[in-house]
Amino acid sequence: MIEVEGLCKSFGTLEVVKNVNLTVRKGEIYSIIGPSGSGKSTLLRTLIHLEKASSGSIRIEGKEILNENGTPVHESKIRQRCRKLGMVFQNFNLFPHMTALENVIEGPLTVLKVSKAEALKKGEALLAKVGLADQKDQYPCTLSGGQKQRVAIARAMAMEPDIMLFDEPTSALDPELIGEVLSVIKKLASEHMTMIVVTHEMGFAREVSDQIVFMDEGCILEKASPDKLFNNPDHPRIKTFLEKMI
Numbered sequence: 537m538i539e540v541e542g543l544c545k546s547f548g549t550l551e552v553v554k555n556v557n558l559t560v561r562k563g564e565i566y567s568i569i570g571p572s573g574s575g576k577s578t579l580l581r582t583l584i585h586l587e588k589a590s591s592g593s594i595r596i597e598g599k600e601i602l603n604e605n606g607t608p609v610h611e612s613k614i615r616q617r618c619r620k621l622g623m624v625f626q627n628f629n630l631f632p633h634m635t636a637l638e639n640v641i642e643g644p645l646t647v648l649k650v651s652k653a654e655a656l657k658k659g660e661a662l663l664a665k666v667g668l669a670d671q672k673d674q675y676p677c678t679l680s681g682g683q684k685q686r687v688a689i690a691r692a693m694a695m696e697p698d699i700m701l702f703d704e705p706t707s708a709l710d711p712e713l714i715g716e717v718l719s720v721i722k723k724l725a726s727e728h729m730t731m732i733v734v735t736h737e738m739g740f741a742r743e744v745s746d747q748i749v750f751m752d753e754g755c756i757l758e759k760a761s762p763d764k765l766f767n768n769p770d771h772p773r774i775k776t777f778l779e780k781m782i
């Protein structure tokens with residue numbers, strides 16, 4: 537689904553992602569953990585082309601969006617290929633002037649060009665799936681953080697992505713609201729959605745992930761099964777990090 541080779545991203549002279557290699561197969565769930573500032577968000581943003589990589593290659597379902605020998609892939613093709621990816625952000629990024637349902641149907645209407653009736657039907661089904669059928673006409677400002685994030689997940693799913701990227705989806709939430717968002721993500725996991733989740737929720741990462749990736753200073757320090765990474769990490773730095781987290 538995603539193949540990343542030698543991916544680098546710099547902001548000016550600051551190298552934020554350094555030579556990252558990552559392959560995620562269909563139905564696999566990867567969690568990315570690691571200290572703040574280690575390049576986790578930048579890596580996800582580069583995958584979905586919100587940031588332009590400095591070098592390396594990215595293939596989505598076998599098709600290049602960035603290729604190593606520098607031949608540019610046409611921007612419209614990149615956009616089309618990145619549509620396979622859905623992303624959920626830490627701070628929800630909902631459209632404040634639209635209701636929950638309007639937020640969910642906006643992409644299908646404007647990008648996928650589906651009919652209003654079809655978009656509404658799908659949008660209502662998705663809001664029901666995230667447990668918000670009765671909140672569909674509410675504006676974001678009247679929703680709790682957990683509800684906003686569930687709308688954001690429904691909105692991303694409305695674009696029918698093949699892969700979902702989550703960037704610390706529960707970091708902005710009060711502790712009592714974290715569970716409702718994690719359970720929606722777990723539901724997607726049980727339906728075999730391919731996912732990359734940046735998270736500080738170690739229990740969740742351990743429970744749902746096929747592989748855990750530990751990032752530090754822009755590099756992948758270790759990639760391993762949850763059992764291996766949590767019980768017996770190769771790198772002392774990971775041990776120290778985990779001891780602080782748990």
Ligand code: ADP
Pocket residue numbers: 547550552570571572573574575576577578579
């Ligand atoms: P993480 O998500 O692991 O906390 P980030 O990817 O957000 O890390 O950031 C990694 C580093 O890149 C940080 O030092 C951050 O300040 C820097 N950075 C991120 N985005 C930008 C940007 N748009 N311009 C300049 N520096 C940035």
Ligand code: MG
Pocket residue numbers: 576577578703704
């Ligand atoms: Mg981040």
